[in-house]
Amino acid sequence: MISKALGKYVQSLHQKKYRQRHGAFLVEGGKSVLELLSSDLEAEHVLVTAEFVAQHRAHLPAHLALTISTEYELTQLGTLATNTTALAVARLPAEKPLPATLPETGLLLALDEVRDPGNLGTLLRLADWYGLPGVVLSPGCADAYSPKTVAATMGAFARVHVWERDLAAWLPTLPAVVGVFGADLQGDNVHRLTLRPSGVLVMGSESHGLTPAVESCLTRRLHIPRGATGGAESLNVAISAAILLDNFFRNQ
Template identity: 45%
Template sequence: MLSKNQAKTLRALHRKKARREQQQFLVEGEKVVAELLASNWSVQALYATPTFTAQYAGLIQQSGVSITECSAAELTSVSTLVSNDAALAVVNCPAVADNNSPSADKWVLALDDINDPGNLGSLLRIADWYGIRRIVCSPQTTELYNPKVIAASKGSFLRVQVDYQPLDAFFDALPANTAVLGAYLDGESIHAFRPQQRGGILLLGSEAHGISSALAARVTQRITIPAFGAAESLNVAVAAAVLCDNLRRIES
């Protein structure tokens, strides 16, 4: 059963200020909490229904996490989800990795002020699908630990490293020959594009503003997705999926 203090603490983590101060965030729902317990992430506390605890008893024991059993109604009352009949975990934010330069032959997504949490979560999932293990975000990009980002990522936040830094500084630290592909409405068709090397940076801007003029000079190749209809643009996550798919196809 949830105490009033526990409920207050969990509801506080709905807010960015509390997440920053406590360096903790929420993970909600059966599948993603089960994935979390099987990972090496640091889980501070688990709140779960008897059904969840019975089904995942081995994982819970293996993780060594402190657990509070509660009803689905109690979970839902402190959850950011419309309903939660399984589990909610409080997770410690991991230390920021010191890893400025990407590995050779690897793709990295660079995000220039992506403000929508659902888009960032989808971008994490897309990166995970295509084996891209790192996303570098501008400081103005929406917060990784926003519950909507975590929910939209469907567990991919566990496998994709995300860090925030001024993108100018990130590009300054790259080796001189690193390819930086910029996604634009004009540019070379991704269908015809043939990279000169494996790996590089795929830079994506917001749907509303695109890549900022300050970063345009960093782009070594403008690429685009050819349109066959009258839509003005694509959602940034949809565009990223198409571009990543083509890049992987080209390299295979």
């Protein structure tokens, strides 16, 4: 049974304003809730159907207080069209310091005004696949902890470190030896380069590309060759990032 106060609290977390005020965010659906529970993140409330508990008892920590709920309640409180399994409230992770040596020892993904939560979630999932040390978001990006972003990460929200930085201010502070890579139709053909996963790969918004101030911070422009008979003018930002990341990680 869900109290009125808990219901109101959960619903308030649909909005960024309340996620920030309460330092908490929503995790919806059984798969995402199980990823949360097996991660370092702290779960504040876990609402589950009796059926879900019966199916996943082995993966639910014994000390965990569960609130048994109906499918109707989970759907009412959340943002999914239907939720037949589980919903949790998790604490927003505190931002860890961004190690100054990082872009020399690993590849960071930096996103400049990526406003679509679906694209952002897909990019976080990609960062998780390649084991990137983290993702740096410009203040104009979609919220990494909005319900849509969390859903699109397919569980990666529980593992990927996220930092928020004004990219045009942050990138110039990096040591000169750090490569700052970006996609550019006039850039170097990635098929002819031997890239190593170190530095920062900056991806811009789909409609406007990189903002001029961030664009001017690039030290290396990369181009994904289009097929000889190809027609499309561009690729989706997550698709471009995937192809570029695969090119960074193929020479290990």
